[in-house]
Amino acid sequence: MKTLRDLDYSVLQQCIHCGLCLPTCPTYVETKEERNSPRGRIALMRAIADAELEVTKAFGEEMYYCLGCLACTTACPAGVNYAELFETARADVEKAGVLASPKRDFVRWAALRVLFTRPRLLRFVGRALRLWQSSGLQTLAREAGLINLLPDNLRRLEPQTPAIRARFSHQLIRPVEKPAAPRHRVLVLTGCVQDLAFSDVNRATVDVLLANGCEVHTPPVQPCCGSLHAHNGDTDTARLLARRQLDLVNPADFDAIISNAGGCGSHLRAYGHLLHDDPAYAARAAEWSKKLRDIHEYLVEIGFRKPASTAAASTVTYHESCHLCHGQKVSAQPREILRSLPGVELRECAEAQWCCGSAGIYNFTQPDTSAWLQHRKIGHLAATGAQVVATANPGCHLQIQGGLANSGHASTEVVHPIVLLARAYAAEKTPA
Amino acid sequence: MDSLIASLTARLGAARVLTAREDILPYGFDGTATLKQLPACVVFPRDAADVSTVLKLAREHRAPVVTRGSGTGLSGGSVPLPGAIVLCLAKMDRILEVDSANLTLRAEAGAITQKIYDAADAVGLFYPPDPGSMKISTIGGNVAENSGGLRGLKYGVTRDYVIGMEVVLADGTICWLGNKCVKDVAGYNLRDLFIGSEGTLGVVTQVLLKLLPKPAARQTLLASFTTMDAAAETVSAIIAAKIIPCTLEFLDQKTLRCVDDFAKVGLPRDAAAILLVETDGHPAAVADEAAKIGELCRAHGATSVRLAATDAEAAQLATARRSAFSALARLRPTTILEDVTVPRSELASMIRAVEIIAQKHALTIATFGHFGDGNLHPTILTDERDAAEMHRVELALAEIFEETLKRGGTITGEHGVGLAKKPFLKRQLGDASYELLRLVKKSLDPEALLNPGKIFD
Ligand SMILES: Cc1cc2nc3c(=O)[nH]c(=O)nc-3n(C[C@H](O)[C@H](O)[C@H](O)COP(=O)(O)OP(=O)(O)OC[C@H]3O[C@@H](n4cnc5c(N)ncnc54)[C@H](O)[C@@H]3O)c2cc1C
Ligand code: SF4
Ligand code: SF4
16 A cells, blocks of 8 residues: 555655645635645645655644545646545555544444445444434434434534435346347446435436436445545555455446446546556456446436426526546536426536535534535525525535525425436326 | 744734644745745734734844745745744735725735635726736735736736735834825835835735726637747737737647646647737727737738637636646646746747757746736746756756846746846846845845845845
8 A cells, every 4th residue: 555655756746836726725715724725735745755744643633624525636737636645645644543542443443444344234224224213213312302412523413314215226226227229238336325315316327327228237235435445544445345346347348337426436436546556456447447437427428318308397506526526527517417407497506616514524523614614505505596406426415405404495405416317307208 | 933932922822823843834835846945933913913013023033034925926935944934914815995986905915816806896897917826826925026917918017006005114113105096206106115025125914906997898819820939920910010908828839738638628739839819998999909919810820710709718718828837737747937028029039049948958848928028938847856957957047047138138027036036136137236126125124034035145
C-alpha cells in the first residue's frame, strides 16, 4: 500500500498553489484558513512527503475535516489528482494511528471490517432495523423521549436513519431480465445502502434499462464496492473487496457495468487504478473501469428513448451528488434525463454542485460542518420553490430528506432521477 | 518570539493567532513557483485597529510583517520571511457599501474581487478589473499589485478604479486617503503611492472603488491562426485601426490545448495561436466593432472566426482563458510564469525572441497574455528538481528580460517585482529612480518592518 512518502512525487508537485480551488472548497469557505483548503491540505501532504512534517494528530484531524467532496478537482485547471492524495493521506493517518481511540477503533472495525464486508450480515441488520421501524418501536422510543439518551451526534442523526424497505433488491429483481429484443447486455450493481433503503431505485434502474433494449444481469448477492473503505483510509479492505467483485463479475461479458449511486460509482470507476499493481487482477480491473458507467451517463450514451407520458409533471430541482459531478464528471446527463420528462420544469438551484454535508459518514464525524452545509443546501433548494428534489446518491437523499423535514418542507419529495424516468415509462402503459 | 506571540494572543485572542506547524505551513508560499519560507505565526485581524495593534507589537519586537490576501500573487509578494508575522486579511471580507448615486463601492481589503464584481453587477453597475484569479484574489491584493486583467485594454487596471483607501502605516497610524469626489487635488496624490506598493509601505484595510454603468451589450470572438506571428500582427492591426476592444487575449497552441483539456470549450486545437476578443458597449457599436474585428482577423490570415452564440458561451470562454496559467501545469511539474510587457508594436518580434530563447536553451515555453496591453506571459514548463534544467531556466529568464528592455518594455506588467524579479529591477529603472524608491520606503517605513526585502533590498 502506498504512503505519501513513496507516492509518485509528481502527483504532489502537480499542485502549483494557484488557489483557484479555494472558493469551491466548503471547509475553506467556512473557516477562511489555508489549512482547511485543498491547497493547504496538499501542502501538508507534501511536507510529509518531504519529511518536513510527521503524520501528526492535527494532520489526521485535518484529513477527516476534509469532506472528500472533490469539488477541488473540478475547479483545478492543473488536473491535480486530489482523490488519490486524499485516500493515501487518510491511509497514512490510519497507519500512524494518530487518531486512535478505543471507541473510534471499535466503530471503524465494526463498520469497515465487519458490516460493510458481509452483504448478508448487512441485510440481516437491515431487517432488524426495518422491524424496529415498522413495529412502532421507533415511534414509541421517540415519543417516550428515549432517543434523548443517545449521544449528541447520534441523536441529531436518528431521524435521518434510512427507512428500510420491506423488500431488498434481490427480492425485486431477477438475476437476469430480458427485453423483447435485447440490443445491449449490462450488469447492474445494487450497492449497500441503496439495496436496503432504496431498493426501489435499483428496480427502477433495471426497468429503464429494459425499456431501452438492455438485457440486465443483477447478481442477487453482491460484495460492497469498497468506497467507504477507500475513503476512510482502509485501502487493504478496499482492494480485497474490489477483487471479490472481480471474482464475481467478468467485465468482458458485458457492454457496460451500471452503477446508480454517485458515491459508489466514483470508486468503482477507479478499480483499474486501485489494482494496477496486482498482476492477477490488473487486466480485469482495467477492463472493469473501462466498462463502468453511471446510469444517467449510459442512458444518454445509448440514446435513451424519451418518454411520452406526462406522469412525472412537476417542478424539479436537481442536487448533484459530489461523487457524481466531481468524482465522475457526470453533470449534464441527469439534467438531460430530467428535461426529457414531458411536463417537468427543471429549476436550477444555486450551488447545485456543493456538498450537502452527508459526505459518507461525515455527518457522523463532523456534525457541525455537516449541519451547516445541510442548512445551506436546503436554503438553496427551497428557494427554487420546486416540488421535487432529484438527486442520485443515497447519502445525499437521506441528508436532504432529513434537512427538508426539519425545516418545514416535509412535503417536498426527494427522488432519484431514474425513478422519475421509470415512472414516466410505466405510465405510458397505463391508459389515463 | 514567544513574548511576541504571547502579546499577539493576548490582544487578538488565541483563535486569531496561528502558530502550530500544521496551521502555518500552508502560509509558507503564494502562487509563485519554487519559493517557500515558514513564518513565525499567522494573524487574522478584524479591522484597522487590530492591524494597528499588530504593527505596533511587531515594531516593539522588531518582527517583519508580511501582509497577505489570498496568496495568489505571482512574484512572491506574500511569501514570508524568517520570523515574520503573516498578517492575513482574508477574514476582513465584507462589502460595506454600494453607492448607486455616486457609483462607488466600499469594501474591506480582504473582500474577494469576484464578490465585488457581483455586488456591483447586482445593481446594474460594473467593476471592470478582472485578473485571472478574480474568483479568489482579494481587492487588497489587487491594489497592492495594481493588478490588471482581461479587460485592461479598454478599462485600464486596478489603479484606475481606486478613489480612496484606508491604510495603516508602519507605526500603526490609521489614515484615509481619498474620497467619493470625482476630482480632488488637495495635497499629493498619496493613494497612488500605495497602489502597487506590494505591502512594503502600509497595510490597506479598506478600499473605495469607482464603478461604471454596465455595458448594454457584449460580443465575444474567437479567431484561429496558423502562425503566432499572424495573430500578433492582427493585434497591432486592430489597435492601429483605432478599435479598442475590451479584451484582446492571445493563446499559443500549447496553452490553448491545456486550457481545452481542462475547460472543454471546443477550442481549435490545431491552431498555432488564437485570439479571444471581446467588445462591449452600445449594441449598435458592438455589432459594428465585432464585424470590423472579424474582417481584420481574416485579412491577417485568420482561418476561422467564431462568434460566441450566447452570453453563457462568452462567459465560458473568458473563464477558460482565466485558467490558462494553472492549466499549463498539466504539462510539466514546475510552471514558471513571466509577465513582461512591451509597446504593442513590438509584440510580434518579442514572441519570436521568446521562441528563439526557448530553442537555444532547450526549454519548453508556452506563451499567452493580454496582448491588447502588450503584456505577455511566457511560461517556462520545467521541473524544479532538475538542477541542470533549472540553470538553463535562469539563463533564459535573464535573456527574456534583456530582450524586453531592449524593446522599451518592462519586466513586469501586472504581477509585481516581489522576490522573483528583484534582481532585474535596477537594470530597468536606472540608478536615480531606483534610489528614489528607497527614499520613499525609508520615509514611510524607516525600520523596514513591512515586507522587507521585497521589490529591492
Ligand atoms: C491563476 C492566476 C491568474 C492570475 N491572473 C492575473 C491577472 O490576470 N492579472 C494580474 O494582474 N494578476 C494576476 N494574477 C496574480 C495575482 O492574483 C494578483 O497579483 C492578485 O492581485 C493577488 O491578490 P491576493 O489577494 O492573492 O494577494 P497576495 O498574493 O496575498 O498578495 C500580493 C501582494 O500584495 C500584498 N498585499 C496583499 N494584501 C494587501 C493589503 N491589504 N495591503 C497591503 N498589501 C497587501 C502582499 O504583501 C503581496 O506583496 C494571477 C494569479 C493566478 C494564480
Ligand atoms: S489544487 Fe489545483 S486549483 Fe488548487 S491550488 Fe493546487 S493547482 Fe491550484
Ligand atoms: S475534497 Fe472538498 S472539502 Fe476536501 S479539499 Fe477538496 S473541496 Fe475541500
